[in-house]
Amino acid sequence: MITLYTFGRRFGLPDPSPFVCKAEVLLRMAGLDYRTETGGIRKAPKGKLPFIDDDGTFVADSHFIRAHLERKHKIDFDLGLSDRDKAIGWAAERMCEEHLYWAVIDSRWLVEDNWQKGPWHFFDFAPAPLRPLIRFIVRRQVKRDLWSHGLGRHARSDIESLAKRDLDAIAAILGDKPWLLGPEPTGFDASVWSSVTSALCPHFRSPIGEHGRSLPNLVAYRDRGMKRWFPELSS
Numbered sequence: 418m419i420t421l422y423t424f425g426r427r428f429g430l431p432d433p434s435p436f437v438c439k440a441e442v443l444l445r446m447a448g449l450d451y452r453t454e455t456g457g458i459r460k461a462p463k464g465k466l467p468f469i470d471d472d473g474t475f476v477a478d479s480h481f482i483r484a485h486l487e488r489k490h491k492i493d494f495d496l497g498l499s500d501r502d503k504a505i506g507w508a509a510e511r512m513c514e515e516h517l518y519w520a521v522i523d524s525r526w527l528v529e530d531n532w533q534k535g536p537w538h539f540f541d542f543a544p545a546p547l548r549p550l551i552r553f554i555v556r557r558q559v560k561r562d563l564w565s566h567g568l569g570r571h572a573r574s575d576i577e578s579l580a581k582r583d584l585d586a587i588a589a590i591l592g593d594k595p596w597l598l599g600p601e602p603t604g605f606d607a608s609v610w611s612s613v614t615s616a617l618c619p620h621f622r623s624p625i626g627e628h629g630r631s632l633p634n635l636v637a638y639r640d641r642g643m644k645r646w647f648p649e650l651s652s
């Protein structure tokens with residue numbers, strides 16, 4: 418049995434982390450039995466979620482989880498894709514994970530309203546006297562991470578414009594296809610769908626989300642994936 422370590426369902430999303438969400442989509446796509454466990458970040462081999470425990474084999478990072486499932490469970494997530502489509506999928510995935518993700522982090526963690534109704538609550542589990550300190554330290558670390566990445570050095574309006582271009586690019590690749598690269602979902606949808614769904618999350622107020630929700634094919638894509646992989650969360 419596979420155990421997927423997650424943050425848990427929040428904000429109407431399968432997980433606040435698009436990487437955890439991606440790993441869960443991959444497991445559901447593959448039709449593998451799994452259970453989830455929250456609160457495992459202290460055990461995380463790379464200090465981040467997601468990671469899995471597959472009968473005693475620990476694999477961290479959504480990309481390497483995918484590679485592990487492909488290898489051990491003989492799953493081909495890219496069935497039928499041409500080399501060109503694989504290249505487009507990879508470029509879209511990396512744009513979502515290494516660029517759009519950080520813009521969404523900025524809007525959730527550093528915009529006061531969103532912080533208060535979002536990540537602030539990640540620390541509700543901590544003893545009350547420690548909560549303010551933990552919140553301060555973790556938020557300061559996220560600010561540093563954004564600065565180190567480089568995106569955090571721009572004005573917020575510039576970060577938002579960059580993220581909007583990412584969403585426009587995904588919408589253009591998607592066009593009128595049901596899935597990123599054709600009539601059936603592939604492994605790239607696990608990543609791109611999770612990132613799009615996270616960016617469009619209506620729980621948070623942000624020009625990034627508003628822009629994404631104004632793109633009809635992106636909204637339909639989000640709803641299609643939610644119905645397919647997380648019907649329990651689909652409205």
Ligand SMILES: N[C@@H](CCC(=O)N[C@@H](CS)C(=O)NCC(=O)O)C(=O)O
Nearest residue numbers: 434435436464465466467478479480
């Ligand atoms: N490249 C990793 C990224 C994972 C990642 O950034 N996880 C974040 C949540 S979105 C995390 O666990 N952060 C906790 C921390 O940095 O302490 C993947 O694809 O799994």
